[in-house]
Amino acid sequence: MNQTKYIFVTGGVTSSLGKGIIAASLAxxxxxxxxxxxxxxxxxxxNVDPGTLNPYEHGECYVTDDGAETDLDLGHYERxxxxxxxxxxxxxxxxxxxxxIEKERRGEFLGKTVQVVPHITNEIKERMQLLxxxxxxxxxxxxxxxxxxxxxxxxxxxxxxxxxxxxxxxNGIVIHLTLVPYLAAAGELKTKPxxxxxxxxMESGIKADxxxxxxxxxxxxxxxxxxxxxxxxxxxxxxxxxxxxTIYDVPNxxxxxxxxxxxxxxxxxxxxxxxxxSQWNEFLHKLxxxxxxxxxxxxxxxVELQDSYKSILEAFIHAxxxxxxxxxxxxxxxxxxxxxxxxxxxKGLDGILVAPGFGGRGIEGKIETVRYARENNIPFFGICLxxxxxxxxxxxxxxxxxxxxSTEMNDSTSYPVISIMEEQKNITDxxxxxxxxxWKCTLKEDTLAHSIYGxxxxxxxxxxxxxxxxxxxxxLEKAGLKASGVNPDTxxxxxxxxxxxxxxxGVQYHPEYKSTVANPxxxxxxxxxxxxxxxxxx
Numbered sequence: 309m310n311q312t313k314y315i316f317v318t319g320g321v322t323s324s325l326g327k328g329i330i331a332a333s334l335a336x337x338x339x340x341x342x343x344x345x346x347x348x349x350x351x352x353x354x355n356v357d358p359g360t361l362n363p364y365e366h367g368e369c370y371v372t373d374d375g376a377e378t379d380l381d382l383g384h385y386e387r388x389x390x391x392x393x394x395x396x397x398x399x400x401x402x403x404x405x406x407x408x409i410e411k412e413r414r415g416e417f418l419g420k421t422v423q424v425v426p427h428i429t430n431e432i433k434e435r436m437q438l439l440x441x442x443x444x445x446x447x448x449x450x451x452x453x454x455x456x457x458x459x460x461x462x463x464x465x466x467x468x469x470x471x472x473x474x475x476x477x478x479n480g481i482v483i484h485l486t487l488v489p490y491l492a493a494a495g496e497l498k499t500k501p502x503x504x505x506x507x508x509x510m511e512s513g514i515k516a517d518x519x520x521x522x523x524x525x526x527x528x529x530x531x532x533x534x535x536x537x538x539x540x541x542x543x544x545x546x547x548x549x550x551x552x553x554t555i556y557d558v559p560n561x562x563x564x565x566x567x568x569x570x571x572x573x574x575x576x577x578x579x580x581x582x583x584x585x586s587q588w589n590e591f592l593h594k595l596x597x598x599x600x601x602x603x604x605x606x607x608x609x610x611v612e613l614q615d616s617y618k619s620i621l622e623a624f625i626h627a628x629x630x631x632x633x634x635x636x637x638x639x640x641x642x643x644x645x646x647x648x649x650x651x652x653x654x655k656g657l658d659g660i661l662v663a664p665g666f667g668g669r670g671i672e673g674k675i676e677t678v679r680y681a682r683e684n685n686i687p688f689f690g691i692c693l694x695x696x697x698x699x700x701x702x703x704x705x706x707x708x709x710x711x712x713x714s715t716e717m718n719d720s721t722s723y724p725v726i727s728i729m730e731e732q733k734n735i736t737d738x739x740x741x742x743x744x745x746x747w748k749c750t751l752k753e754d755t756l757a758h759s760i761y762g763x764x765x766x767x768x769x770x771x772x773x774x775x776x777x778x779x780x781x782x783x784l785e786k787a788g789l790k791a792s793g794v795n796p797d798t799x800x801x802x803x804x805x806x807x808x809x810x811x812x813x814g815v816q817y818h819p820e821y822k823s824t825v826a827n828p829x830x831x832x833x834x835x836x837x838x839x840x841x842x843x844x845x846x
Contacts, residue, residue, distance in 0.1 A: 312440035313448075313478075313479055313577065314448050314480040315450070317452065318483070320506070321502065326522065330558070331347050332558075333558040333562045334567055335347050336388045336389060337563055338571070339389055340583030340585055341568065346385075347451065348436070348439060349379050349397065350464050352460035353402065353460070357377045359377030370619065371769050371770070373394070373745055373746040374394045375744035375746075376397075378398035379453070381451065386824060388825065396439055399432075401460065401463070404435070408427050433467050436448075436471060469513040481571065481574045483520055484516035484520070486501065487522050488523045490523070497525055503538050515540060517545060519541055519545060521546065525550070532548075547565045547570070554592075554595065556625075559585065587825075588825060594630070595628070598633050602839040602843055603638055604624065605661070607661065607673070607677045609641070610665065611641050619818070619820035620661070626824065626833075627835070631836045640654070645674075646673060647676055659688070659836070660688050661694065661835070662690045662691070664694060665692075678694075678698045679701050679705055682701070685810050686810070688814075689814075691820070692817070693772075695804060695814030696726045699784070699814070703725045706787050707784070709725070716773070726774050728775075743772055743773070745769060746769050747767070748795060748796055748797065749767070751765070751792060752792050755790065758792065760831060760834045768818070769821045790806070811838035811842075
């Protein structure tokens, strides 16, 4: 292919319809046909990135290898495609405006009045084509966040309109995702919301090429004909997206509906071959036909919103399928755990994961959770803050350092076993200033970590400001808490583990970010394996 083709995915009627899953599913099908495909997300909020957002606001913050703090949809892209994303795959209004304002301050606009059109829209178009112009991709799918008609989305919609005109025929198409609601009182599906949504899109100068209709019930042939007629699309371009038992069913559902074939036809591209989804379907078969069931407690501070720990939940799905095991994740709020309630709240669990987070709320509950798992030989997995809580718990209850803590929670502690990095101490800006992205880790031989990974050198993604305090390494190791993974350049401890325990491991990084359908993360795979073994033997 000489020219990169572009697919834009917009949404209407309501938010949370699953644009990211549709984009990822289409990309998976195009990839399986042999096309080099990537996906990018343009978010209309004014934050420069989601890094400073509370998880309750926008779900988890997903981190890429190059250290970009991005939207959680990028996690879906990587899990489906098994291809890393980067800073270029996620753009926000804040980042666009910041860039334009910086250019204005440097005098790059030669005294012109800086306006939304053309300066903001030109910046958006430039970023929309960044990956396409790299020469690495045949097709770039761009998901536009928000809902058509939102004030904040207007510059993006205008940029898409301009770009479609500039690209010319057959080089760019628009997929519009809408809702076709079922009214129980009337006993029928209603198309009017979709008609209005498409009309709103057309008022901005964009004609939808394909309609993807989210629905709880089958859309009849007559209804498809009606949608095609009133929304000005071909009947074959009215695609049904019915509720599925798992998001991983969606690529197969879209294949049955012919979404990839319609898209290729409109882009004037050959179908090449039938998508090879054999590995994907093998994963699905194991996922839907488990031989075992385990209950894993996820102890965290943001459990009310499932999207707060999206990558962890998906990593459990991947690891569960790899072990032919159904993983029931039981969310437990750490704020309501203490020495008196921990045994009752955590009883019956086959494994316990203490989740990442920031701030002092719920910390003591996490520390009590670690103690309970350690003393009762329950498989334990601590991620980032969870690993730090394991270090604090061991320092308090084994070494006898009663007020051991992290300086994040208590900067006057006598035993700061977790402390802020030296280079972080004078930082005042909170956005994008943590230890971010992929960092090296060297694993010590004859350790649990080394046996899990099966190699000595690994690369894992980070997102944190506080670290294991190396001053306490000797005394903790002497007491039995081993540092099995260390950064070779900085000497910072990355992994801790306990011997003579069914499974006790804490990692400073976020392994969940790298778990995909094709490559479930080994730490999650072995943790689930340990939980299965614990259930059987104990």
